[in-house]
Amino acid sequence: MPIRTSSIVSQSGLPLGFMQIPIPIVQHSATNIGTITINPRYNDSTAHTALFDSSDDYAPGAASGGNAYVDISLPMFPHHDTWMNKVHDSNYGRRTGTGTAIGDIGRISLWAQIGVGDSPHPGEDYSYAHIAMLRNQAGAYHSYQTTNSPSPNYSEPRTLGDSANTLGSFANFKVSGQYYAGGAYGGWYCLANYAGGLFGSSDTLRIINWGGNTDARSRIRIVDMVYILHGKLGTSGV
Amino acid sequence: MKIIEYGNCVWDGPKENKGISCKEDLLKLKQVYDFTQDPPVLVHTKTDEELYIIWEQSEINNFAQEHIYKYYPSWKQSNVLREGNEQELLKMSNFINAVRAWSNQESPDPWDGSLDIVVP
Numbered sequence: 161m162p163i164r165t166s167s168i169v170s171q172s173g174l175p176l177g178f179m180q181i182p183i184p185i186v187q188h189s190a191t192n193i194g195t196i197t198i199n200p201r202y203n204d205s206t207a208h209t210a211l212f213d214s215s216d217d218y219a220p221g222a223a224s225g226g227n228a229y230v231d232i233s234l235p236m237f238p239h240h241d242t243w244m245n246k247v248h249d250s251n252y253g254r255r256t257g258t259g260t261a262i263g264d265i266g267r268i269s270l271w272a273q274i275g276v277g278d279s280p281h282p283g284e285d286y287s288y289a290h291i292a293m294l295r296n297q298a299g300a301y302h303s304y305q306t307t308n309s310p311s312p313n314y315s316e317p318r319t320l321g322d323s324a325n326t327l328g329s330f331a332n333f334k335v336s337g338q339y340y341a342g343g344a345y346g347g348w349y350c351l352a353n354y355a356g357g358l359f360g361s362s363d364t365l366r367i368i369n370w371g372g373n374t375d376a377r378s379r380i381r382i383v384d385m386v387y388i389l390h391g392k393l394g395t396s397g398v
Numbered sequence: 399m400k401i402i403e404y405g406n407c408v409w410d411g412p413k414e415n416k417g418i419s420c421k422e423d424l425l426k427l428k429q430v431y432d433f434t435q436d437p438p439v440l441v442h443t444k445t446d447e448e449l450y451i452i453w454e455q456s457e458i459n460n461f462a463q464e465h466i467y468k469y470y471p472s473w474k475q476s477n478v479l480r481e482g483n484e485q486e487l488l489k490m491s492n493f494i495n496a497v498r499a500w501s502n503q504e505s506p507d508p509w510d511g512s513l514d515i516v517v518p
Contacts, residue, residue, distance in 0.1 A: 219407035233415040296408065299431040299438065303408035310448070312404055364409065364416070 179261065179391045183236050185365065186272075186385040191342030195275070200289060200371020200378040201228035207290040207370035207378070210332055211325050212317040218294070218304050220368060224375050229368040230382075238359035240266050240389055261391035268359065269388040270320070270352040273343055275381035280340030282377075288336035289378045290370035293320045293351070295362035304366065320365075321358045332370060335380075343383035354390060400452040401427065403444070413457065421509040424451065453508070461508040462501035466494055469518050493518040 188194040199222035200207065212218065222228040242263025247254040254261075277287025294317055296303040306322065307313040315325055323329035335349060352358055359365075371378040399416070401409040409416050418424055428449050431438035470478070470490055478490050496516045500506055506513070 215406055219410065227410065229410075231409055231411050231415075233411070233417075298427065299429060299433070301404075301430050301442070302406070303403055304406065310404065310442070312406070 177393055178265065179393050180269075181262070181389040181391070182386050183234075183238075183389065184384070184386045185232055185234060186382050188343060188383050191344065193342075195343060196230050196232070196367075196382040198222075198230055198367060198369040198380050198382070199224055199226060199228060199375055200369050200373070200380075202371045203374050203378070205372065207332075207372035208334075209327060210290060210370040211315075211327070212292075212331060213315050215312075215314055217314065217368075218317070218366075222369075222375075223371065228371070229366055232365045232367065232385075234359065234363050234365060234387075237361075237363065238268060238387060238389070239361065240268055241357075242266075261393060262389050264392045265390045266356055267354040267390045268352065268356075269350070269354060269390065270358060270385075271348050271350055271388070272385040273346040273383040274335055274337060274349055275339035275343050275346055275383055276335060276337035277339055277377045277379060279376070280338055280345065282338055285336045287338055287377045288334055288372055289380045290332050290334050290372050291380065292317070292332055292368040292370060293330045294318055294366040294368070295320055295359050296364040296366070297360060297362055299361075303364075320352065321355050322360075334372075339381060343381065346383055359387070399454065399457060401449065402452060403427075403449045424449075424509070453506075458501050458506055458508065461513060462497050465513055465516065466497050469493065489518055 186194075186196060201220040201222055202210065203223045210217070220228045240262050242259030245260050245263060247260060276289055279287060294304050297306075297318055300306075301308060301310055302312050302318070304318050305312045305314065306316045306318050317325055317331055319325070319330035321330060323331065325331045327333075337347065337349075338345065367382065369378070369380050399409065399411065399413040399418070400407050401416070401418075413419065418427070425443075428444040429440055430442040430444065432441045470493070475490065478486050482490070493516070497513070500513055500516055
């Protein structure tokens with residue numbers, strides 16, 4: 161008879177653990193290939209306090225020309241709510257009475273490898289950028305504002321998780337770091353951990369680089385990005 | 399492709415990445431629902447002025463190329479050039495010129511039927 165701890169395995173001997181489905185959004189394919197570069201909108205401290213309040217903020221041009229934003233299609237729908245979904249029958253690890261394994265937890269994490277600036281080993285906080293992340297919403301009056309009427313309120317951005325239009329939220333948060341060898345010396349940034357309702361029913365992620373310093377210090381490169389659907393395993397199986 | 403919604407760019411990228419390949423797909427983006435109702439109720443459909451597409455010239459050129467290839471794939475063009483009589487050559491040439499004129503006009507709409515009526 162196996163040693164069993166009720167908090168670790170079920171009566172059928174299966175782990176009562178949690179599971180994740182990692183879904184890559186951006187995957188670099190080779191050094192300097194397949195990454196996304198976004199130049200800063202502002203080359204000065206205007207970015208430090210930038211928030212959404214006008215139409216221009218949603219699709220801003222970079223200070224040096226081109227776009228200061230990028231739209232990324234989500235490769236799989238990030239729904240994690242249990243709408244009408246339910247698996248009937250608890251065999252094969254299915255969960256019954258709790259909707260779906262994903263809906264049971266209803267949480268998402270977001271991680272990214274981001275190159276900041278152009279320099280390797282620049283010193284901490286030398287290369288930095290202020291970033292915003294928006295999600296769209298099909299079937300709404302406005303993709304990127306939450307205003308529920310034809311006339312948009314530009315102070316109501318549809319940020320990830322519908323966080324407020326405040327500093328430190330997805331309307332404007334700061335990252336610092338470095339960039340070297342096509343991101344090989346990067347690192348994973350945790351942008352959200354077990355967040356509820358991060359994406360809603362969106363299919364597109366918009367990343368805006370507010371910037372903060374010169375292009376060489378505030379340019380960002382999205383090297384890799386992944387979101388993780390968290391779920392809870394069933395207790396039966398085969 | 400840029401999708402403009404109430405004056406705001408809400409998509410900037412290839413149309414394939416947005417899953418939009420025809421006018422019907424675009425219509426889905428125009429529909430506004432009241433999600434507080436069960437099932438959600440359609441409350442508004444954005445007009446062509448409220449939501450529209452701005453095409454890149456390269457995308458317009460691709461539409462034109464696909465339309466030309468529909469009637470004259472490259473192998474057929476070669477055959478007409480090599481073996482076709484004057485009448486066949488003129489017919490193909492007029493068609494290609496008409497498609498090119500379509501693509502070179504200001505803001506052509508590949509989904510309004512204006513390209514479809516250009517035939518050899």
